[in-house]
Amino acid sequence: MESAGRRVYSVSELTRRIKQTLEDEVGRVWVEGEISNYKVYASGHAYFSLKDAGAQLSAVLFAGSRSGVAAGAHLEDGQRIRAFGEVSVFESRGQYQMIVRKVEPMGEGDLMRRFLELKQRLEVEGLFAQARKRPLPVLPQRIGIVTSPTGAVIHDMTTVLxxxxxNLHIRLAPVKVQGVGAAQEIASAVRLFNRACGPDSVWPADLLIVGRGGGSLEDLWAFNEECVARAVAESAIPVISAVGHDTDFSLCDFAADVRAPTPSAAAELAVTTKQEWEQCLAHHARALKQTVRRQVTAWRMRVMTARSSRFFQQPRQLVERRAQQVDTLAMRMDHAAAQRVQEGRQRTERAYGRLRVVRERYEHLTRARLEENVRRLEAACRLRLERLRAGVAGNARQLDLLSPLAVLERGYSLTRGPDGRLVRSARDLSSGAEISTQLKDGSVASIVR
Known part of the structure; x- marks a missing residue:
């Protein structure tokens, strides 16, 4: 349309021109990026965004193009892919988008890789161990909620509760649930509840619900931060994690005591309906009344039976009969005791007789063995003494043979000088020296000339 020399487009005309320009200038291209906000509708068409660090692109994969998805390509949030298709404009929304015809897998996206690496590290630390999980309180009176103060989540949870x-008391810790600083606010709120609403506080919280509504992996990322997972795991108050929808999983879910698929489901898990409690109490009250009635009836029957018994009609005869039974039992007990004593005495005498026979037999055997040992010892001593005497006599003969005195018996003599030493040569003596000569029967002193 022309107006005062200007070309004025209608919205539809401009949108069609932009669409035509994109299709003509860009045409069909390959684009690589990370899948986000992936959703498949009943028609079979899949809508998602392709993003990188600087931008994102809306994309649609129609059901008829599913055959263009390469084998092994698993389409879900956080996956990196290469997509081939044409860039166009969805005119009714004025939104440019890529119509995907082919898909090739590239691997996990950066966020998903960070998620899996952190999950594995915290899991190794035992932060998600089942042994750490605590049961939820049966009937909580005070519930703390950590979520955004605006939006449908807090409204849905308070409505359901x-x-x-x-009669529940609810306290809200308002926090940001996405964006810069959201994770720190969530972790601080959990720790604040534990400090200000602990067991010794004036408002001790029985249960915490930490959550938010659904969204992409980026939207939910605050609940995947390490500080949030640690704050939830360290909480002394039991925690229900309610992050996103049933298909969304976060580290907060793994660290919490219980995971709820949605915030509304978390409110339902938190507390049983008052009507159910009233019905349960009514049921137990009826059961208690019936039990009391049965007990009263049973005791009444026992009293009536006792009243009609012979004990109450003729109590003296019953006592006398019991006394006679006691006497009979006493006599039987005395007789049995005397009999047991007699039997014990007889067993003792028999045992003593057997023991005496054994003792005499043992003494006889011992005496015989002792006498035999004495005989053997005397014989051994005599033999040893004879051998020793023979040895001594032999040694004496050897000594006699080796003694110098035996040489004197045969006519020889021993001469000693002035110093008492034996003289072996005439050269050992000088003239005038005094010598002593030992003979068989004495010694003779002389002087050398």
């Missing part, structure tokens, strides 16, 4: 048990 109020409907199920109107």
């Amino acid at each position: 109020g409907r199920r048990f109107p």
Whole structure:
């Protein structure tokens, strides 16, 4: 349309021109990026975004193009892919998008890789161990909620809690649930509840619900931060994690005591309906009344039976009969005791007789062995003494043979000088020296000339 020399487009005309320009200038291209906000509708068409660090692109994969998805390509949030298709404009929304015809896998996206690496590290630390999980309180009176103060989540949870048990006390710790600083606010709120609403506080919280509504992996990322997972795991108050929808999983879910698929489901898990409690109490009250009635009836029957018994009609005869039975039992007991004593005495005498025979036999055997040993010892001593005497006599003969005195018996003599030493040569003596000569029967002193 022309107006005062200007070309004025309608919205539809401009959108069609932009669409035509994109299709003509860009045409069909390959684009690589990370899948986000992936969703498949009942028609079979899949809608998602392709993103990188600087931008994102809306994309649609129609059901008829599913055959263009390469084998092994698993389409879900966080996956990196290469997509081939044409860039066009969805005119009714004025939104440019890529119509995907082919898909090739590239691997996990950066966020998904960070998620899996952190999950593995915290899992090795035992932060997600089942042994750490605690059961939820049966009937919580005070519930703390950590979520955004605006939006449908807090409204849905308070509505469900109020409907199920109107007497509950609820406190909200308002936090950001996405964006810069959201993770720190969530972790601080959990720790604040543990400090200010602990067991010794004036408002001790029985349960915490930490959560938010659904969204992409980026939207939910605050609940995947390490500080949030640690704050939830360290909480002394039991925690229900309610992050996103049933298909969304976060590290907060793994660290919490219980995971709820949605915030509304978390409110339902938190508390049983008041009506169910009232029905349960009514049931137990009826059961208690019936039990009391049965007990009263049973005791009444026992009293009536006792009243009609012979004990109450003729109590003296019953006592006398019991006394006679006691006497009979006493006599039987005395007789049995005397009999047991007699039997014990007889067993003792028999045992003593057997023991005496054994003792005499043992003494006889011992005496015989002792006498035999004495005989053997005397014989051994005599033999040893004879051998020793023979040895001594032999040694004496050897000594006699070796003694110098035996040489004197045969006519020889021993001469000693002035110093008492034996003289072996005439050269050992000088003239005038005094010598002593030992003979068989004495010694003779002389002087050398």
